[in-house]
Structures are given as structure tokens and as C-alpha cells.
Amino acid sequence: MVVKIENLTKEYSVKVKSGFWKNAFFPKYKSVSAVNNISFAINKGESVALLGPNGAGKTTTMKVLSGLLYPTGGKVDVLGYFPFDRERDFLKRIGLVMGNKSGLAWDLTPNQNYVLAKKIYKITENDFQARIREFVGLLDVEDLLDRQVRKLSLGERMKMELIGSILHNPEILFLDEPTIGLDIISKQKIRKFLREIQKKHQVTLLLTSHDMDDVEKVSDRVIVINHGEIIFDNSMAELLRKYKSKKYLTIILTEDISSNEIRKYGKIIERKPLSYTIEVSPTDQSKIIAEITEKLPIDDIDIIHVPLEEIVSDLFKK
Amino acid sequence: MKLLEFKESLKERLVLLKANTIYTAQRELAYAGNNWASILSTTFYTFSVLIFIKVIYSNVQTVAGYSYNEMLIFFFVSQMTYYSNYLVTVRNLNDLIPDVNKGNLDMILIKPVPSLYFLMTRSISLVSIATDAIPPTLAIIFSINWHALSITFSTLIISVFIWIFGLIALHTFQLLSALPVFWFGESANILDLASGTASASGTMIPLEGYGKNLQKLLGTVIPMLIASGFTTSILLGKSNPIVLFVWALVVAIVAIYVKNVAWKFALKHYTSASS
Numbered sequence: 001m002v003v004k005i006e007n008l009t010k011e012y013s014v015k016v017k018s019g020f021w022k023n024a025f026f027p028k029y030k031s032v033s034a035v036n037n038i039s040f041a042i043n044k045g046e047s048v049a050l051l052g053p054n055g056a057g058k059t060t061t062m063k064v065l066s067g068l069l070y071p072t073g074g075k076v077d078v079l080g081y082f083p084f085d086r087e088r089d090f091l092k093r094i095g096l097v098m099g100n101k102s103g104l105a106w107d108l109t110p111n112q113n114y115v116l117a118k119k120i121y122k123i124t125e126n127d128f129q130a131r132i133r134e135f136v137g138l139l140d141v142e143d144l145l146d147r148q149v150r151k152l153s154l155g156e157r158m159k160m161e162l163i164g165s166i167l168h169n170p171e172i173l174f175l176d177e178p179t180i181g182l183d184i185i186s187k188q189k190i191r192k193f194l195r196e197i198q199k200k201h202q203v204t205l206l207l208t209s210h211d212m213d214d215v216e217k218v219s220d221r222v223i224v225i226n227h228g229e230i231i232f233d234n235s236m237a238e239l240l241r242k243y244k245s246k247k248y249l250t251i252i253l254t255e256d257i258s259s260n261e262i263r264k265y266g267k268i269i270e271r272k273p274l275s276y277t278i279e280v281s282p283t284d285q286s287k288i289i290a291e292i293t294e295k296l297p298i299d300d301i302d303i304i305h306v307p308l309e310e311i312v313s314d315l316f317k318k
Numbered sequence: 319m320k321l322l323e324f325k326e327s328l329k330e331r332l333v334l335l336k337a338n339t340i341y342t343a344q345r346e347l348a349y350a351g352n353n354w355a356s357i358l359s360t361t362f363y364t365f366s367v368l369i370f371i372k373v374i375y376s377n378v379q380t381v382a383g384y385s386y387n388e389m390l391i392f393f394f395v396s397q398m399t400y401y402s403n404y405l406v407t408v409r410n411l412n413d414l415i416p417d418v419n420k421g422n423l424d425m426i427l428i429k430p431v432p433s434l435y436f437l438m439t440r441s442i443s444l445v446s447i448a449t450d451a452i453p454p455t456l457a458i459i460f461s462i463n464w465h466a467l468s469i470t471f472s473t474l475i476i477s478v479f480i481w482i483f484g485l486i487a488l489h490t491f492q493l494l495s496a497l498p499v500f501w502f503g504e505s506a507n508i509l510d511l512a513s514g515t516a517s518a519s520g521t522m523i524p525l526e527g528y529g530k531n532l533q534k535l536l537g538t539v540i541p542m543l544i545a546s547g548f549t550t551s552i553l554l555g556k557s558n559p560i561v562l563f564v565w566a567l568v569v570a571i572v573a574i575y576v577k578n579v580a581w582k583f584a585l586k587h588y589t590s591a592s593s
Contacts, residue, residue, distance in 0.1 A: 070585070070586045070587075096428045098424065101422055102422075103425040120431055
């Protein structure tokens with residue numbers, strides 16, 4: 001077991017709104033709970049997604065696990081260390097990537113940044129060169145090594161950030177929204193890269209992301225947090241299985257028809273011009289398709305599983 | 319074992335210092351045009367003060383017991399204090415405050431390095447020292463009549479140590495003034511207040527210009543007088559070197575202890591502004 005937390009709580013002080021002058025010179029604060037009594041454990045080599053709506057406490061949990069924040073209560077053990085002690089040996093064994101924070105110095109090139117990291121992490125020249133070659137090859141960013149970081153696009157920078165965060169071969173990699181704002185090609189490359197390093201180097205991944213494609217492609221297990229509490233903790237397969245009793249049919253029409261006509265076949269999930277998405281049960285699926293094809297002006301029909309995004313959103317509502 | 323650990327730690331710190339210094343130089347050289355304003359600013363200031371001192375001493379023989387030449391020595395030490403303090407402490411603290419405010423400290427705390435040491439050596443600006451500090455300081459050096467002074471080797475060594483102790487104390491004082499950012503999210507004005515006080519009381523009036531009580535206050539709790547005032551007083555043979563050496567040493571030791579305790583305490587309250 002590489003991560004174990006028991007009854008973790010984290011509270012923040014936030015300013016209470018008071019009068020203008022009072023607020024400026026004698027502000028009052030109150031305690032707000034960001035993480036409330038959560039417990040879970042992660043085994044070596046696992047890839048876990050920490051999901052939740054904004055403000056659920058997932059980033060706070062990740063920051064406590066990486067030693068950035070001091071927990072208000074509970075037990076935290078990562079690789080046998082209390083993270084906040086930030087012992088050198090502990091920090092050498094973890095990596096952190098934050099989608100909207102840069103670990104690379106903007107005025108230097110990625111290469112210059114990596115040389116600084118090499119000194120900090122005491123990476124041997126041979127290992128350093130081998131890892132740079134491997135990671136640069138995987139992400140296809142050879143041309144960017146000697147370009148100033150500030151001149152890189154967001155996607156390019158994120159790829160270089162990723163390389164910087166794993167140059168020292170961490171056992172655990174914490175990823176907070178690693179693909180935020182990236183184009184689809186960059187996202188795909190980063191997801192593939194993360195899976196590669198997880199398999200090849202047995203890196204344990206803990207990911208937070210609002211992009212469910214990240215979660216589906218990178219993680220095997222999902223922990224859902226809402227209002228600071230865990231509401232789901234199981235494998236990705238189990239999460240998807242729970243929703244197998246539902247399927248979506250997207251019907252593309254050649255001419256517009258009233259929604260009442262469509263409602264006969266299932267609950268309307270989405271309506272677009274000349275297109276409806278309805279919810280059906282897998283057992284009725286064939287019968288409904290046959291009927292729709294016969295009675296409606298159909299151009300195309302698409303059968304889809306309930307998207308993960310919706311499954312998670314459904315969990316948040318519970 | 320302890321000696322071995324100490325050697326390792328020292329080695330690591332030197333490697334970091336070297337890496338950070340190179341990194342800062344690379345960063346500064348990326349914006350070459352920006353350096354011209356700094357050179358002109360420090361040069362203009364130095365020449366203004368040199369003229370100001372000349373004008374003052376055209377009317378009086380001594381100020382606070384200091385002759386014209388002695389005042390130039392004080393100005394020289396003060397400028398050394400200012401450059402060292404500004405280029406190391408103030409610059410790094412000015413970087414620290416927005417980092418804490420915006421949560422960028424995360425990416426530094428995650429590195430396996432002594433965090434405070436790393437942060438305080440992050441921007442050691444050798445380029446700035448070479449361009450901003452050296453030319454105007456040379457103007458002061460050439461203005462001083464060195465033959466009129468009788469500085470012994472032992473006095474010089476004691477003065478250098480006192481100056482270093484003074485810088486340590488000043489550094490801690492300014493760090494403490496920047497730390498409220500961990501609680502309130504901003505402390506730039508508090509740091510400005512501390513730096514302004516240091517600049518006003520520490521580098522403009524010599525030690526002998528203060529009454530006894532102020533000397534005690536500004537030599538301990540608000541340690542502004544040690545780096546420039548104590549050092550110059552010893553260099554010019556105006557104070558007992560042993561007394562001031564012990565005084566400065568004790569203040570520096572207490573400052574190092576307070577600095578480490580305060581830093582650990584502040585980190586516990588770091589909220590890491592969210593992503």
C-alpha cells in the first residue's frame with residue numbers, strides 16, 4: 001500500500017463578510033471544511049481518479065497527500081511518510097503536475113529547467129539522458145527542448161511539465177487537471193503517455209480531472225468526493241456496470257417531427273435540430289430500433305453507453 | 319556521522335546556490351534591455367548622496383561625531399548593506415509573496431530541497447550586482463581618503479563578521495514581515511515598511527547618531543543598526559569591538575532560530591490558493 005488516509009479532515013479559515021472598514025482593518029474569520037473525514041488506500045501501481053464537483057475537496061486531498069497542506073485531522077501515510085514533514089527522501093519519490101501552475105521557470109528553456117532538476121534530484125548523467133530521450137520520444141517534443149518555456153503553447157508546456165515531473169522517476173505521480181485547456185491531440189498524447197509510464201515504470205497515478213475521457217483512459221479506479229465526503233470508491237468497470245441497465249439511442253432524422261412522437265419510445269435526454277437522444281433499456285433496444293426505423297424518417301441511429309460524465313454527475317446528485 | 323551529514327548538507331546547498339545563481343543570470347540576461355534603468359538609477363542615487371554629503375560638510379565639521387571622510391566610509395558600508403540586502407533578501411521576498419498569494423509555492427515545496435534556503439537563494443542576481451552595484455560603489459571608493467584612516471587587519475575581520483551577522487538579523491526581520499502573507503494572503507506593504515525602516519534608520523544615520531535606548535531597540539528587536547552602524551563604528555574605532563561582536567553574534571543566532579521556527583509555523587498555515 002503506497003497511500004493510506006484515515007478520517008482525513010482539512011479546514012480553512014475564510015473571511016466573514018462584515019462592514020467595509022471592519023473588513024479592511026479588523027476582519028473576522030470562520031472555519032470551513034474542505035475535506036470531511038475521508039478514508040481510502042491506494043496500492044502500488046494503481047491508477048486512481050479522484051472525482052467531484054468544484055469545491056468537493058479533491059485538490060485539497062491531493063495537496064495534503066503531496067505534503068503541501070497540513071491536515072486538520074486524521075492519519076495520512078504516503079510511502080511510509082507523513083507528507084507534511086516533507087522529508088527529502090519522500091519528495092524524491094513523488095511527482096506533482098498541476099494543470100494551471102507551472103513548475104518550469106518561464107524564462108528558461110525546458111532543457112535548462114531539466115538540468116536544474118537533474119541537480120536537485122541528483123540524477124546521474126546517463127539516467128538523465130536516457131529518460132529525456134524516452135519521454136521526449138513518447139510525447140514527440142524533441143523540437144521544443146530548447147525553446148523558452150514562455151514561448152510554448154499551453155499544450156506544449158504541459159507536455160514539458162509532465163517530463164519535468166517524472167524525470168526523477170517518482171513512485172507516485174499526483175496529477176491535478178493535467179489536460180485542462182488542451183486540444184484533443186495533446187490530451188490523447190498525454191493520456192497515452194501516462195498509461196505508458198504507469199505500465200512500464202509501475203508509477204502509481206492519482207488523478208483529478210473534470211474531463212471524463214481522461215478518467216476513462218487513464219484510471220482503473222474511481223473515488224468520488226462530494227462536499228468533502230467519499231460517495232463512491234470502486235473500480236471503473238464497476239462504475240460502468242452499474243449503469244449498464246441503461247443505453248442511449250441517438251436518432252438522426254431526415255425531417256423534423258414533434259417530440260411527442262419520440263417520447264413514445266423512451267425518455268428524451270437531448271434534443272438538437274433533426275436529432276434526439278433517448279434513454280432505453282438494453283432489453284427493449286432491438287424492438288425500439290425496429291419500430292423507429294419503420295415509423296420515423298430516419299437518417300441514422302447511434303447506440304451509446306451512458307457517458308461517464310453523466311454517471312458521475314448522477315452520483316453527485318445523490 | 320553528524321560531521322558527514324553536515325558536509326553533505328553544505329555540499330547540497332552549494333550545488334543549489336550555484337544552480338540558482340546560474341539560473342538567475344540566465345533569466346536576467348533574457349531581458350537585457352531592462353538592466354539599463356537599474357544602472358542609471360543606482361548611479362544617479364549614489365552621485366546625489368555624494369553631492370549631498372559634500373554640501374552638508376561644507377557648512378559643518380562633523381555630523382554625529384563623523385567627519386566628512388568617516389561619513390563616506392559609513393555611506394560605503396551602508397551601500398554594501400543595501401545591495402546585499404536588496405539583491406538577496408528583498409528580491410527573493412518580493413518573489414515569495416506573490417508565490418504564496420497565488421499558490422505557486424506548491425511547485426517549490428514539492429522539490430526535495432531545504433525550502434526556505436531554496437527560496438532565499440532563488441534570485442541571487444550576479445548580473446545586477448555587476449551592473450548596478452559595482453560602478454556606483456567605485457565612485458564612493460574613489461571619493462574616500464583611505465590614507466587618512468587607520469584600519470587594522472583584526473578590526474577589519476571583526477567588522478566583516480559583524481556586517482554578516484547584521485545582514486542575517488536584517489534578513490530575518492524582513493522575512494518575518496513578509497510571512498503574514500501565509501495568513502492574510504498579502505504582505506507586500508508590510509515588507510515595504512520593514513525595508514523602508516531598514517533603509518531609513520539603518521543606512522542613513524550612523525550608530526552614534528542615536529540615543530542609547532534607540533541603539534538597543536534598533537540593534538535587537540528591529541535589528542537595523544548592526545550591518546551598517548555597528549560595522550562602521552568598529553571600522554573607525556569608535557566602539558568596543560568585542561562588545562559589539564558578541565552583541566551582533568547573539569542577535570544573529572537568535573535570528574536564525576526565530577527564522578526557522580517562524581517558517582515552519584507559516585508553512586503549517588499555507589493554504590495553497592487553489593487551482
